[in-house]
Amino acid sequence: MKKVNIYFNRWFSVAYHYMNLIRNNEDGVPVQIFATHPDIHHMSLQGADVAGTEPALTGIEYVQFCVDFCRRNEIDIFIPRLHMLDIALHAAMFDAIGTKVLVCRDLDLLETIMDKGKFYESVKETGIMTIPDYHVVSTAEQFKEAYHDLVAKGHHVCFKPTETEGGLGFRIIDNTRSPLQELFGHVTPLISFDEAYRILGSEPTFPELMVMELLEGYEYSIDCLSDENGRLLAAVPRRKAGGRLRLMEHIPELEEIASRVAEVYKIPFNFNIQMKYSGGIPKLLEINPRMSGGLHISCLSGINFPYLAVKSALGGEVQPAEFGDNVLASHVEQPLIMKINGESVIPDPVN
The missing domain is CATH 3.30.1490.20 (ATP-grasp fold, A domain)
Incomplete structure (x- = not known):
């Protein structure tokens, strides 16, 4: 089976978990994970097989850096976070070299989502959920x-x-x-x-x-997965349950909101809806058109969100998935050795 090359540009530290979730996928698909960040010791890079530093660029110059990186390393799937809008604007440059980018290509929608004021106006027009x-x-x-x-x-x-x-x-x-x-x-x-x-x-x-x-009830982060065409495949509501505890639970009205968001906006791959209750009514905080910072916790529901997005992008068949019982979860720190006797143990540097 051909190894799939996957690239993460500058991400949060939790990308370490996304990388391992993709690597340890249920289909046994072999992957090689590449990652770049301005800080070569950043924790996100510790989940990669091949790591490199990023230059301080913006706009088309940064996009060109990513295109060159993908071409050199024969990247099949690119999962961007930094400068997502610029990358989406020039997605055709990645198409031309055979790299699939996990990003929303509807530029008007992406710009609207990333500006909370504009997005609230859009939601107000659709009436699909309550806004503060x-x-x-x-x-x-x-x-x-x-x-x-x-x-x-x-x-x-x-x-x-x-x-x-x-x-x-x-x-x-x-x-x-x-x-x-x-x-x-x-x-x-x-x-x-x-x-x-x-x-x-x-x-x-x-x-x-x-x-x-100010909304003062429970805050829920709804991690969602859609296929390339925006058809909702999974949604897991997650909230803080005191200290480090996180509760993934079935909340029908939140799952229905996820369904309506997917139907109206058709955001592809991974996205996250943040809602907070006030007077028993869930109200929108924001939507992130990417994997959330707590997605690895939601994966304890049994749904491997990062891998299924990759599988869908590669043309694999992904069936709608539901988690079973409510899940209470937490996390602990994991120590990692960065150097031994001055010798780095970080991933192999990019050529």
Whole structure:
């Protein structure tokens, strides 16, 4: 059986787990995994067979680096994270060398998903799920108006950039906080309205922020798998269950939301929907058109999300999959030796 060459560009550390899930696939398909990152000691590279460093490039120059890497190493499947939109824009360059890219090729959709303000407008038009009350602002005065509007509706308020990953830039407005106590305690996302207004007012305009109602119920991350045409094959709702515990559970209304998202947007391969409850109603936080940071935990449900996406991209038949009973899971650190007597034990360098 021919070995499949798979390439990950700059990813999070958890890509280490994705790589091993693909390598230890249930069909016994042999794979060779390549990965690049600016830091040759980055943990994601420890799951690769062949590792290399990435240059600090953007736009078409970065895409050309990836194309050259794929050509040199005869890559069959490219799973991008960094500069995903640029890579999707130039996907034909990868087609020309026989590399399949696991990315959404609908550029308008991809741009919309990656801008939370635009995506909320899109969801509002479709009506497929509930969104929080929100405003998009770019001046201090707009921020002030948005804040007072949401407070008048009875909401606690938070804000975050419209274009960001994870929790970067997320803040909760709390006018009861004690800055002195916080100075001696843990770093928190709390900020008072007056402080936020003062900081935002230091510039005439700033990158767009979403000012929105703070949702205070359970947060669910729904890991989803679709085929190349966007047909939903699997969905696993996952939430924190205290400490390091994670619970994968059947929530019919969340599984139905995943089905509607797939039907309307047809996002291919792996994607993730983040929802949070408020007053018993699940409301959208965001959608990530890629594998989520906790996907390896959802794979403990028995569904190998990374490998099945690869299998689908290679033209293999992937049947719809459901997990059985609810699964409570956790994780522990795994120590790895990086060097012995000064000799590196990292993967083989790229030629």
